[in-house]
Amino acid sequence: MKIFPLLLLSLFSTATFAQTAKKADPKDLSASVNVFLGSSGDHGQLSPAASYPFSMLSIGPQTYPHIHTGYEHSAKQFLGFTHNRFEGVGCMGSGGNFMIKPFLGNDPEKGELIKAKEQASPGYYSVGFENKMTAEMTVLKNQGKHRYRFPKGEKGFAIDLGYAFNGGFVSEEHQTGTNSISGMIASKTTCGAGVYRIYYTAVFSKPVKIQPAGDRKLIVTPAVDVTEIEMNISFSSTSVAYAENELSKLTFDQLKTQSKEGWNKHLNRIQVKGDKDREKLFYSLLYRTVQSPYQISETDGNYKAIDGSTQKTTGTKYNGWAIWDNYRTQLPLLSVAYPERFQDIATSIANLYKYGKKDYATKFEPSPTVRTEHAVVVILDAMRKGYKVPADEILDSLIKEVDHLDYGSPDKALESSYDAWALSEILGLLNKKDLSAKYKQKALEYKEHWNKDFKDISRSDVDRMQARKLYQGTIWQYRWFVPFDVKGLMELIGGEKTYTEQLDYFFKNDLYNHANEPDLQVPLMYNMTAQSWKSQKLMHNYAVDTVVQYYFNDNSRGIDPFMDRIYKNTDKAYIRTMDDDAGAMSAWFVLTAAGISPACVGWPVYYLNVPLFESVTFNWENGKQLNIKVENFSDKNLYIKEVRLNGKKLDRNWLDQKEIMNGGMLTIVATDVPQENKNAWITDFK
Numbered sequence: 126m127k128i129f130p131l132l133l134l135s136l137f138s139t140a141t142f143a144q145t146a147k148k149a150d151p152k153d154l155s156a157s158v159n160v161f162l163g164s165s166g167d168h169g170q171l172s173p174a175a176s177y178p179f180s181m182l183s184i185g186p187q188t189y190p191h192i193h194t195g196y197e198h199s200a201k202q203f204l205g206f207t208h209n210r211f212e213g214v215g216c217m218g219s220g221g222n223f224m225i226k227p228f229l230g231n232d233p234e235k236g237e238l239i240k241a242k243e244q245a246s247p248g249y250y251s252v253g254f255e256n257k258m259t260a261e262m263t264v265l266k267n268q269g270k271h272r273y274r275f276p277k278g279e280k281g282f283a284i285d286l287g288y289a290f291n292g293g294f295v296s297e298e299h300q301t302g303t304n305s306i307s308g309m310i311a312s313k314t315t316c317g318a319g320v321y322r323i324y325y326t327a328v329f330s331k332p333v334k335i336q337p338a339g340d341r342k343l344i345v346t347p348a349v350d351v352t353e354i355e356m357n358i359s360f361s362s363t364s365v366a367y368a369e370n371e372l373s374k375l376t377f378d379q380l381k382t383q384s385k386e387g388w389n390k391h392l393n394r395i396q397v398k399g400d401k402d403r404e405k406l407f408y409s410l411l412y413r414t415v416q417s418p419y420q421i422s423e424t425d426g427n428y429k430a431i432d433g434s435t436q437k438t439t440g441t442k443y444n445g446w447a448i449w450d451n452y453r454t455q456l457p458l459l460s461v462a463y464p465e466r467f468q469d470i471a472t473s474i475a476n477l478y479k480y481g482k483k484d485y486a487t488k489f490e491p492s493p494t495v496r497t498e499h500a501v502v503v504i505l506d507a508m509r510k511g512y513k514v515p516a517d518e519i520l521d522s523l524i525k526e527v528d529h530l531d532y533g534s535p536d537k538a539l540e541s542s543y544d545a546w547a548l549s550e551i552l553g554l555l556n557k558k559d560l561s562a563k564y565k566q567k568a569l570e571y572k573e574h575w576n577k578d579f580k581d582i583s584r585s586d587v588d589r590m591q592a593r594k595l596y597q598g599t600i601w602q603y604r605w606f607v608p609f610d611v612k613g614l615m616e617l618i619g620g621e622k623t624y625t626e627q628l629d630y631f632f633k634n635d636l637y638n639h640a641n642e643p644d645l646q647v648p649l650m651y652n653m654t655a656q657s658w659k660s661q662k663l664m665h666n667y668a669v670d671t672v673v674q675y676y677f678n679d680n681s682r683g684i685d686p687f688m689d690r691i692y693k694n695t696d697k698a699y700i701r702t703m704d705d706d707a708g709a710m711s712a713w714f715v716l717t718a719a720g721i722s723p724a725c726v727g728w729p730v731y732y733l734n735v736p737l738f739e740s741v742t743f744n745w746e747n748g749k750q751l752n753i754k755v756e757n758f759s760d761k762n763l764y765i766k767e768v769r770l771n772g773k774k775l776d777r778n779w780l781d782q783k784e785i786m787n788g789g790m791l792t793i794v795a796t797d798v799p800q801e802n803k804n805a806w807i808t809d810f811k
C-alpha cells in the first residue's frame with residue numbers, strides 16, 4: 126500500500142499569487158442561506174442572530190424558554206436581545222451578554238414581547254411583535270446597529286448588564302453618558318471552565334434618559350414623541366477605547382449592505398451547481414462554518430492574550446476555540462477554502478502555548494471559548510500543509526502538555542496517543558530525532574491499550590454508551606480512533622479482511638453515531654482498503670439519504686431510533702441531541718458535498734467521494750481556482766470510476782493539499798458500479 130510522503134509546501138509564494146484563472150462572477154449566495162436551520166430544540170443549537178464571519182459580536186433574540194444559543198424558533202415570547210453567543214456548542218452554550226429589552230408604557234415588567242413575524246438573512250435579523258413594535262439588527266465585524274420602531278406614546282429599553290447564559294455572569298463595570306453606555310462584562314465561558322471579558326460601547330441615535338433600575342440594570346427612555354430610534358454598539362476584546370473607536374459611522378442600511386457584501390464574499394469562495402434545494406442546504410451549512418473562531422486583535426495589532434496581558438501582533442489573532450470538536454472537519458475546511466485566514470488561525474492556536482493554554486479555558490479569555498484538546502495535531506497539520514507555524518518557539522510547552530496527557534480511560538488513552546504521535550512528527554520536522562523517537566514510542570503504546578480494551582468485541586458492554594468510563598461513545602465507536610496508524614490498527618484487528626468485515630458489522634448494525642464526533646472518521650475507513658467504494662457510498666448516504674441512528678449526544682442508545690435525513694434545511698435539522706459544535710458538523714457536509722474529506726488530520730491528504738453537485742468551484746484570493754466536475758452525475762452513481770487531474774488520470778482515491786491549492790480541473794467520473802481500489806493510502810507509523 127502506498128505511504129504518503131512528507132509534504133512541506135509553500136502556499137504563499139509569489140508565483141502562487143499570480144493570476145492564473147478568471148475570477149468567478151460573484152453571486153448573491155446570501156439569499157440561499159437559511160439562518161433558521163437548526164434553531165429549534167436540540168437539533169443543532171444554532172441561532173438566527175445577525176452576525177459576521179469570524180466576529181464575536183452577534184446580535185440575536187432571547188426567547189423564553191432559552192436553549193444553548195438563547196433562541197427557540199417555535200417560541201413566541203421574547204425576553205429581549207443579546208450580543209454574543211457561541212453557536213452549536215455544549216454545556217448549555219456561552220455568551221448572552223448585554224441584554225436589551227424594548228417595551229411600551231412605563232413598566233418593562235408589564236411589557237410582554239410576543240412574536241408576530243420575523244425574518245433574517247446573513248448579517249441581519251428583524252422581528253415584529255403583536256404590540257406593533259418592530260426591531261431590526263445588523264452586524265459588520267465587531268460593529269452593530271439596532272433599529273426600533275414604536276407606536277406613539279411612552280416607551281423605553283430595559284438593559285441588564287448582568288445577564289449571561291446559565292447564570293454565567295461574573296462582574297461588570299460601566300459608565301453612562303448623555304445618550305451612551307460603555308464598560309466591561311466578565312462571564313463564565315462554556316461549561317464554566319474559564320472567564321472571558323468583553324468591552325463595549327452603546328450609543329443611542331436620539332436623546333435619551335438613562336437611569337439605574339437596580340443591581341446592574343438600567344432603564345433608557347426616549348422622548349414620548351419618538352417613534353424610531355437606533356442603538357449603535359461595538360465590541361472589543363481589548364478596551365473600551367477600542368470599542369469606541371470602532372463605532373460605525375454608517376447608516377443602518379449601509380451597514381446592512383456592507384455586511385451582506387462581506388457574507389457574499391465568504392460564501393462565493395465555494396460555488397456549487399446542481400439541485401437548487403441542495404444548493405440552499407449547502408450554503409446554509411457553509412454559513413455556519415465561518416462563525417468562529419473570533420478575530421480579537423485590533424487594527425493596530427493590539428490584543429489580549431489568555432493570561433490577561435496586552436500583546437501586539439503583525440498579523441491577526443483569533444480566539445474562541447472548539448478544537449476537540451472541529452479539528453476534524455471545520456479547521457481542515459478553513460485550511461482549504463480560506464487559506465489567508467487559516468495562516469493566522471494556526472499561529473493563534475500556537476500562540477496559546479505562550480500564555481498558559483489549558484484544555485478548556487483560562488480566567489482571562491478574550492472571548493467565549495470551549496476546549497483546545499488536539500491543538501498539537503492542528504499545528505502539525507498546518508506545518509505539513511505549508512503554513513508557517515513557530516513550533517520551535519513553543520516546543521517546551523508542547524512537550525509539557527503531551528507529558529501530562531491523561532491515559533486513565535480507554536478513550537483518553539487513544540486520544541492522548543494521537544497527540545503524542547503529532548508531537549513526535551513535529552519533532553521530526555524540527556530535526557530533533559532522539560526526542561521524536563521518544564514520543565513515537567509513547568504513541569505506539571496505544572497498541573497495549575487497544576488490545577486490553579478494544580480488541581475483544583464479544584464482551585457485553587461494547588455497544589453501551591460510556592462503558593468503562595468512556596466520555597462520549599461506546600467501545601465499538603472508539604476502537605477505530607487510531608487515525609495516525611491505520612495500518613497498525615489493521616494488523617491488531619487481524620489483517621485487512623477481518624478489518625473490513627468488522628467495519629461491515631459496525632455499519633450494518635447501526636453502531637455508528639453521527640450525532641457526535643468520536644467516530645466521525647469511521648465512514649472514511651474503507652478508503653484504506655481495496656473496498657473504498659463502501660466509503661463513497663456511506664459518505665453519500667449520511668449526507669443526503671435517510672439513515673438509521675440509535676446513538677445520541679446525551680450519551681444514550683435509544684430504543685426509539687432516528688430514521689430520517691441528518692442534514693435538512695429546516696429549524697429541526699440534524700439528529701435530535703446533535704450539536705453543530707462550532708461548525709464541525711456543518712463542515713462535514715460541506716467537505717463531503719465538495720468530494721474531499723481529511724484522511725487524517727496531521728497529514729495533508731484528502732479522500733475523494735463523488736460530490737453532491739455536478740460542479741464545485743473553489744475560488745481563492747490569489748485568482749486560482751479548483752474546478753471539480755462530475756461526469757455521469759446522478760444520485761444513483763455513488764462510486765468513482767475514474768479521476769483525472771488537469772487531464773491526467775490518477776490511479777488513486779485521494780489528493781494532497783498541494784494538488785488542491787494549485788488549482789486546475791479535477792474530473793470525477795461517476796458510476797453505479799462499485800470499483801476496486803488498487804492504490805490505497807494508509808497511515809503507517811512504526
